[in-house]
Amino acid sequence: xxxxxxxxxxxxxxxxxxxxxxxxxxxxxxxxxxxxxxxxxxxxxxxxxxxxxxxxxxxxxxxxxxxxxxxxxxxxxxxxxxxxxxxxxxxxxxxxxxxxxxxxxxxxxxxxxxxxxxxxxxxxxxxxxxxxxxxxxxxxxxxxxxxxxxxxxxxxxxxxxxxxxxxxxxxxxxxxxxxxxxxxxxxxxxxxxxxxxxxxxxxxxxxxxxxxxxxxxxxxxxxxxxxxxxxxxxxxxxxxxxxxxxxxxxxxxxxxxxxxxxxxxxxxxxxxxxxxxxxxxxxxxxxxxxxxxxxxxxxxxxxxxxxxxxxxxxxxxxxxxxxxxxxxxxxx
Amino acid sequence: xxxxxxxxxxxxxxxxxxxxxxxxxxxxxxxxxxxxxxxxxxxxxxxxxxxxxxxxxxxxxxxxxxxxxxxxxxxxxxxxxxxxxxxxxxxxxxxxxxxxxxxxxxxxxxxxxxxxxxxxxxxxxxxxxxxxxxxxxxxxxxxxxxxxxxxxxxxxxxxxxx
Numbered sequence: 001x002x003x004x005x006x007x008x009x010x011x012x013x014x015x016x017x018x019x020x021x022x023x024x025x026x027x028x029x030x031x032x033x034x035x036x037x038x039x040x041x042x043x044x045x046x047x048x049x050x051x052x053x054x055x056x057x058x059x060x061x062x063x064x065x066x067x068x069x070x071x072x073x074x075x076x077x078x079x080x081x082x083x084x085x086x087x088x089x090x091x092x093x094x095x096x097x098x099x100x101x102x103x104x105x106x107x108x109x110x111x112x113x114x115x116x117x118x119x120x121x122x123x124x125x126x127x128x129x130x131x132x133x134x135x136x137x138x139x140x141x142x143x144x145x146x147x148x149x150x151x152x153x154x155x156x157x158x159x160x161x162x163x164x165x166x167x168x169x170x171x172x173x174x175x176x177x178x179x180x181x182x183x184x185x186x187x188x189x190x191x192x193x194x195x196x197x198x199x200x201x202x203x204x205x206x207x208x209x210x211x212x213x214x215x216x217x218x219x220x221x222x223x224x225x226x227x228x229x230x231x232x233x234x235x236x237x238x239x240x241x242x243x244x245x246x247x248x249x250x251x252x253x254x255x256x257x258x259x260x261x262x263x264x265x266x267x268x269x270x271x272x273x274x275x276x277x278x279x280x281x282x283x284x285x286x287x288x289x290x291x292x293x294x295x296x297x298x299x300x301x302x303x304x305x306x307x308x309x310x311x312x313x314x315x316x317x318x319x320x321x322x323x324x325x326x327x328x329x330x331x332x
Numbered sequence: 333x334x335x336x337x338x339x340x341x342x343x344x345x346x347x348x349x350x351x352x353x354x355x356x357x358x359x360x361x362x363x364x365x366x367x368x369x370x371x372x373x374x375x376x377x378x379x380x381x382x383x384x385x386x387x388x389x390x391x392x393x394x395x396x397x398x399x400x401x402x403x404x405x406x407x408x409x410x411x412x413x414x415x416x417x418x419x420x421x422x423x424x425x426x427x428x429x430x431x432x433x434x435x436x437x438x439x440x441x442x443x444x445x446x447x448x449x450x451x452x453x454x455x456x457x458x459x460x461x462x463x464x465x466x467x468x469x470x471x472x473x474x475x476x477x478x479x480x481x482x483x484x485x486x487x488x489x490x491x492x493x494x
Contacts, residue, residue, distance in 0.1 A: 200465065242352075280464070
């Protein structure tokens with residue numbers, strides 16, 4: 001916006017140094033679209049250039065300073081005005097003065113802490129972005145570049161199975177078992193339902209994955225339940241002693257890692273809901289929380305590097321160099 | 333790059349007992365509403381239906397029973413279940429009061445097609461209710477299905493299994 005049409009203005013463009021090599025990840029926007037953004041992990045350096053291009057070459061651009069910020073913020077939809085910034089870094093690029101020509105400014109945020117994963121949910125959004133600002137007396141010019149952050153976890157040391165006997169007295173007793181309590185996002189849920197007593201007429205059984213997003217504290221707590229998956233595991237009437245297997249591949253569903261009390265503002269939890277439906281459409285269900293976590297590719301890259309070193313050590317020089325391809329990791 | 337292939341082998345389960353696999357299931361429960369009979373003459377006529385039950389559920393005292401019930405008995409059962417249990421009780425077929433008005437061209441509530449419609453709906457109602465684990469705990473249901481007659485002055489109670 002400029003008065004009288006002929007004031008100088010500028011376009012800002014933020015370009016990352018590793019734009020060519022850095023991976024992009026798909027992330028849902030608030031209106032449901034899926035866009036791709038540069039993917040970062042905790043501790044990685046964010047560096048690049050801010051290009052300030054003058055609209056009218058030859059005219060000066062007076063400004064009150066040029067800066068770039070790296071921001072991580074949480075936005076609750078019912079409280080839009082208040083953005084809670086949990087990461088806020090600033091680099092001054094230029095002191096107040098004037099630009100006589102278009103210019104590029106280098107910046108580097110070294111080893112930035114990114115403690116939480118980017119998340120766009122039903123009532124809350126957590127995002128990271130770079131914001132370059134040319135301050136001016138009347139109106140600033142700014143540009144934002146959204147980034148996506150994934151939080152990685154390593155294989156849990158303790159990952160006990162979930163095994164429980166549940167039922168209705170004298171009517172229905174089942175024992176359900178899921179092989180783990182913590183699953184990574186590309187994992188497989190392997191389990192079984194064992195029928196101990198069946199005095200009702202069951203028609204079919206399914207397993208649902210439910211995502212529950214909880215925002216707010218105290219009296220203003222909002223729960224949003226979303227059924228991510230419904231997967232029929234049995235069609236027909238079982239009898240005592242029958243065992244129904246479960247094999248549910250998680251990679252096919254859009255899920256995030258479990259998030260517990262992020263910055264004391266929100267949680268995202270996942271539940272397996274086992275549902276039995278009888279011939280009169282009555283539903284019997286048992287809900288069980290599971291923990292989802294994100295496995296990194298980074299671990300494998302370093303292992304491949306080690307494999308290269310190992311193979312070079314033992315192979316004679318007459319062998320053609322073999323690039324390790326689909327190397328299977330041994331389960332420890 | 334391939335991920336480590338997850339172990340998707342089935343979890344171990346005990347082999348099923350042959351008797352359990354091929355024997356009669358533990359959830360056998362069949363209820364029929366049939367043989368409508370109109371009793372009495374003139375204004376005091378009413379229709380009764382045979383309610384036959386066959387089951388192997390331990391909660392029913394008799395494994396086979398046959399009683400005769402009229403529409404108002406079904407109404408009584410529905411009201412008792414609504415009051416005494418947490419069950420969402422399905423609706424009964426309508427009272428058809430308009431059929432009881434005089435000067436109709438047909439037999440009113442003693443019309444064959446009407447009785448058949450009602451019979452089917454009453455059977456559907458009983459099957460839905462009798463299979464409900466919570467309704468099975470109510471004394472009124474057992475009295476309705478298996479006692480010679482319905483004692484409307486009974487004391488409501490829950491069935492205790494031995």
